[in-house]
Amino acid sequence: MSSYSAPLRDIRFALFDVLDVESSFRHLRFDDAGRETVDAVLDEAARFCDTVLAPLNRVGDEFGVRYDKDDGSVTTAPGFRDAYVQFSDGGWGGLAAPTAYGGMGLPHVLGMPLEEMIDAANLAWGNFPLLSHGAASALLHHGEEWQREVFLTKLVSGEWTGTMCLTEPHCGTDLGLLKTRAEPNGDGTHSITGTKIFITAGEHDLTPNIVHLVLARLPDAPAGSKGISLFIVPKFQVARDGAQGARNALRCGAVEHKMGIHASATCVMNFDGAQGYLIGQPHKGLAAMFTMMNTARIGVGMQGLGLSERAYQNALRYSRERLQSRALSGAKFPAKPADPIIVQPDVRRMLLTCKALIEGGRALSYHAGLQVDIATHGASEAERKQADDLLGFLTPIVKACLTEWGVECTYHALQCYGGHGYIAEHGMEQLARDARITTLYEGTTGIQALDLMGRKTMQLQGAGLKVFLGLVQSFCEEQAGNDALAEFVAPLREKAGEWQALTLSIGKRAMSDPEEIGAAAYDYLFYSGYVALAYWWARSVAAADDSSQPQAFKDAKRETARFYFARLLPRTLAHKAAIDSGPAPLLALDEAAFDA
Template structure:
């Protein structure tokens, strides 16, 4: 089975040396977010991930969650409930939540490494508390005062968990087609009727109650997406005074049999006149739901990072131990019958690919966390707006690239094991299977690409891109004469300029042909992701050079950055060529000519 050790050295480097988190938190008024407290949080999170969650990863995959058709109840794998109890007891569910609702009030940023460690240790288990944070944000921003008072405290302290109920059997991405209906009751509540599918943690035995946030239509709803409202619909009825009543008329109809994350529960949920309460304004449910979804998308991006990190650790250990033939340059370990496979160029290619994508992605994720903190807590309104615009722009890049790279990385790591990676005993095939879902739920990669190209770029005249490019230019200007990063300045400047030019080119063509947005979106997404990571690798080298880390650490950062710029960043060339080819190669073929 695979093992896991929290990468605290690199997390601390990213937080403190690259991002300057201590100074930022002090500036934002987080008086309790001192280095000592943050380090203690990271140490304890690492202990919990390594000793409690990681040993259950294989159990969850082998045993899975089970469903009782007669009762509609779900039993989680052995050890999952006890681990959740420890998670709640440790205060982890409220780590970054507001003290107004029982949380600890630490920066959102410190929740990023916590989520990475949980996902690396046990992705399936991590899905149970995953959506509670998003439910808290949706209710906090859009709920009525009594809803915040009644639902947020038990969600924050972990007594209850939350879900997001969007998808129906006949509609996924196009929520305007949904049929679930909400009929008003005399007491001001609503009767919710319909079927939702693919509901993560829709039923389980970890908590006493489950709070479902459900999209549905009111009787007078206009057609399409403009007629969707959001309702909070608990498993057990909850009165306005917070008292919990009888079982609501909703039930899990079945659970899915999946390729991976078998310990996680993916439910069909049937609502049969279940009591729910309107959240926010009528017909404005998508706005409230996207508050929850954007939180979840960043969280799923962290799943890709966590799986990649665990896969890398195991592949690296195997590559150092596995003896196979001699180095092409001659024996590197003449005292052994063969050299370890880490001496071979192709194994190094795979390991360095994973290492460079993981460490770069970690900075992208943590940067998004700092932007959320700034957007929520800065005293400067203009700064809050800039941070919100930038994190909105980076969210589809984070979600899509980090999960797609997660698939690539887990497959590279499995490949390092050869045939041993394909069999069950080493645990690598589970990581590869688990990774596959991350590009699908919370919006597929294609949806993220359209979101980035359409809503976050075309519709805003590139507002987020301009902010990020200004950040790149500021770094270049500050380090123009810094010998530590001299080799990275010119290619970074070139890619930033090309990124801006490609964006203009797409938008100009789209003014004549709207298909150009969709045709360019996939390649534009990945072009963007690779340039974003190039920026973070250049910053990493500069930060490492100025840090107190030892020479071996600094050299590893430098050499990984050189690999990234030489071997990974050139992927942008193919993406740029595809973008410039326009929509015609994709759209010219008639549907019937695709084949029988």
């Protein structure tokens, strides 16, 4: 069975040494987020995840969820409910929520390591509170004050959980095609009718009520995405004064049988005239939806990171223990009957790939989380806008790259075990199965690529890219005379220039051929991700050199960075070549000839 121990040393390094969050917290006036408080939060989060959630991971995979077709109820795996009670009692759901609604009021970025630890410890369990954050964010930014008082406070306390009911059987990602209806009742409520699919935590036994945020169309709605409205539809009816009433006219029609995350309830939800309240303005639900979805997309990126970390920890331990053959250059452990497999270059290739993607990805994602705080609490409108532009640009990169790298890392970790990795006993195959969904839900990798290339880069004229390239340029200028960093700064500066030129080239070609956007999107996404990680690895080496970390830790950072620049950053060459080839190789083959 796989095990997990929260990597607190590297988490603290990313927060305090690389990102220097203490300075940011002072600037943003988070007076209660001192080092002592942050360390206490991290220690307690690690204890909860290591001792409560991690032991339930395999239990949940084997038990799954139990669906009762007679009443539509869902029973979660043994231990899940008790763990959720501990989670709620600890106030974890409200870590970064405003104190006005019962939260702790701590910086959003502190929720990033919490999410990482939860996802590494028990991804399926973590899905139950995950979308509560998205629902809470939508209510905070778009709800009326009474809705925040009645619903948001319950989500923050963990007394209730939330969902995002967006897609339907016929429309997938194209929400403009949705058919769910909302009929005004004349008393400020609406009757919601329709079917939603792939609803994470749509039904369960962890809380007495579930707050569904549902996209639907009003009778006078225009066609397409401009006719979507968002509604609060609780499992049990709730009055404006907070009084809970009768069971609402909705139920779980089925649970999906999935490749992984067996213990996460993925539901078909049927609404049959259920009572709901409009959030925000009629036909303006798309803005609220993206507030929910962007929160969830960063959260899913953290799932990829967490699974990578757990898989790496177990593969590293096994590679040190498993004795098999000898090193090619001669025995490294002559007193043993064979060397541990970690002496083999190919095993080191897999382990170093995981280490480089995890530690670089940790800095990348935590930095994105910090932009949420700056965008909300920055001292000036210009500072807040710059952070928001950067966050928008980074969101598809974090979501897509960290989840695809999660698939890669769990694959490498399983491979280190050889045939034993394929056997359930060691728990590696569960991690590989669980990782696969992360590249699909909350927008597939292809959707993230189109968002980055089409909207965040072309439509918004590269606003976020310009901010990021500015960070790279400033760093390179600061380190220009640092010989110890020259081996990283020079190639980073070159890649940043190439990134900018590549972006302009795509934009120019797209003016005459719009297919360029779709053809380049996937490779542009990963090109961007690898260059972004090069920046964070260069910064990590610089931060390690200036830190009080042990010399062994500093050396490990430098050598891992060297591996990244030598072995992983060159992947950009293939992505650039694919982009430069244009749409023709993708579109030249006639559809009828695919089966020729």
